[in-house]
Amino acid sequence: MASAAEQLASNLNFATFAKAEDLKRRLWFTLGALLVYRLGTYIPLPGLNPEAFAQAFAGQSGGILGLFNMFSGGAVERMAIFALGIMPYISASIIVQLMTSVVPSLEQLKKEGEQGRKVINQYTRYGTVLLGTLQAYGIAVGLESGNGLVVDAGWFFRISTVISLLGGTMFLMWLGEQITSRGIGNGISLIIFAGIVAHLPTALAGTLELGRTGALSTPLILAIIVMVVGVIALIVFVERAQRRLLIQYPKRQVGNKMFQGDTSHLPLKLNTAGVIPAIFASSLLLLPATLAGFANSAALPGWATTIVAALGHGKPLYMVLYGGMIAFFAFFYTAIVFNPKDTADNLKKHGGFILGIRPGERTAEYIDYVLTRITVLGAIYLMFVCILPEVMIAQTGVPFYLGGTSLLIVVSVTLDTVAQVQGHLIAQQYEGLIKKSKLRGGKRGR
Numbered sequence: 001m002a003s004a005a006e007q008l009a010s011n012l013n014f015a016t017f018a019k020a021e022d023l024k025r026r027l028w029f030t031l032g033a034l035l036v037y038r039l040g041t042y043i044p045l046p047g048l049n050p051e052a053f054a055q056a057f058a059g060q061s062g063g064i065l066g067l068f069n070m071f072s073g074g075a076v077e078r079m080a081i082f083a084l085g086i087m088p089y090i091s092a093s094i095i096v097q098l099m100t101s102v103v104p105s106l107e108q109l110k111k112e113g114e115q116g117r118k119v120i121n122q123y124t125r126y127g128t129v130l131l132g133t134l135q136a137y138g139i140a141v142g143l144e145s146g147n148g149l150v151v152d153a154g155w156f157f158r159i160s161t162v163i164s165l166l167g168g169t170m171f172l173m174w175l176g177e178q179i180t181s182r183g184i185g186n187g188i189s190l191i192i193f194a195g196i197v198a199h200l201p202t203a204l205a206g207t208l209e210l211g212r213t214g215a216l217s218t219p220l221i222l223a224i225i226v227m228v229v230g231v232i233a234l235i236v237f238v239e240r241a242q243r244r245l246l247i248q249y250p251k252r253q254v255g256n257k258m259f260q261g262d263t264s265h266l267p268l269k270l271n272t273a274g275v276i277p278a279i280f281a282s283s284l285l286l287l288p289a290t291l292a293g294f295a296n297s298a299a300l301p302g303w304a305t306t307i308v309a310a311l312g313h314g315k316p317l318y319m320v321l322y323g324g325m326i327a328f329f330a331f332f333y334t335a336i337v338f339n340p341k342d343t344a345d346n347l348k349k350h351g352g353f354i355l356g357i358r359p360g361e362r363t364a365e366y367i368d369y370v371l372t373r374i375t376v377l378g379a380i381y382l383m384f385v386c387i388l389p390e391v392m393i394a395q396t397g398v399p400f401y402l403g404g405t406s407l408l409i410v411v412s413v414t415l416d417t418v419a420q421v422q423g424h425l426i427a428q429q430y431e432g433l434i435k436k437s438k439l440r441g442g443k444r445g446r
Helices: 002-010 014-019 021-040 050-058 064-071 087-100 104-110 114-145 155-182 187-212 218-239 276-294 302-310 316-337 340-349 361-396 404-445
Strands: 242-248 252-254 257-259 263-269
Touching (some): 021 404, 087 104, 087 114, 087 155, 087 316, 104 114, 114 155, 155 187, 187 218, 187 404, 218 404, 242 361, 276 316, 276 361, 276 404, 316 361, 361 404
Antiparallel strands (some): 242 263, 252 257
16 A cells, blocks of 8 residues: 555645645635634734834844744734734643643543544634733733833723734634645644744845845855755755654454454654753743843843853853754653553554563553654754754844744745645545546456
């Protein structure tokens, strides 16, 4: 079956795509949904002074607001109705995943299949509403405390801001689910992808403008381009890398026939945690600088000023903590999303085993042994991909959108989307082959 699928994938061409009407409908739906998302990032909050906010945001763009602005597609710098973006939903999803490993009832729901997943998804939506409400209210209060940012401060502004921002987040969550079911790939990932890609041309133009004005030399710009291409190639290689454990199934007898034992593979990704460690580490490290930016610098104690200065982009302490947090979250999140014991139990239930390893607890220990070692390589890869661009940003002043986190998200989502499109094309070709075989069978019957 695998060889047949690979042969079909190699035969895919534009003629196959032209015949895939369902795939084209999905692509058009995805593009239309992303266009709606982009339009929403330009609708400002009611009661806000856009010019005053733009000036205030310029002084905070290097902190956590810059990271949120990247994920929201520029909606934060315009304080649009999509300013919260999809981040409350992502945070709620991560919290629920953490709780499924701690709360026995949620862990049991996770094992109940489709029905259990629906209940967990509903809990995630409730968590999104709660987090979104708290964050939106915090933004409203923060805007009111600014000098001239709000035209008419008061409870009416706070309520309207909470409704607008929370409504924007819930609409994006619904839009992501629609893209997933009626479009191509993971809708939430594609929304974040669209927000980052929309600002990449501006980042490239800003880099070239720095070269034109002499702030960056031509060899340095070429070195940056080579670095970006090299990082993209490394991301593609590692994200597709797998450690495959050979799974064997014993011979079985059905009636009077003896069936030969099958073999398959258990794929373990080199980077099981994905981009989550980089996002968590960036958010936590940028938080002190953001809080200090909102506070009065004269009122800060000396030790706080020293810590904030040491946590600036490109500083040694920042890089050490950034790499350490990425490594920690890589192991932490991998332990959450992949449970070796459950995998070993499922293999034992279906009669599968790893050659030379006793089924059950010994298999779980072996899978954990292998997973731990490849996660070390995955953590090193994440640290390299995220820290190298940070050094370049700190030393050269390259725009924030060329950072390792943004490149990692863009390349990973692109690979997933291409795989989804290829899967639809393979399914289309399979359907064509089945129809042809039925027609031939009908002609022979006549």
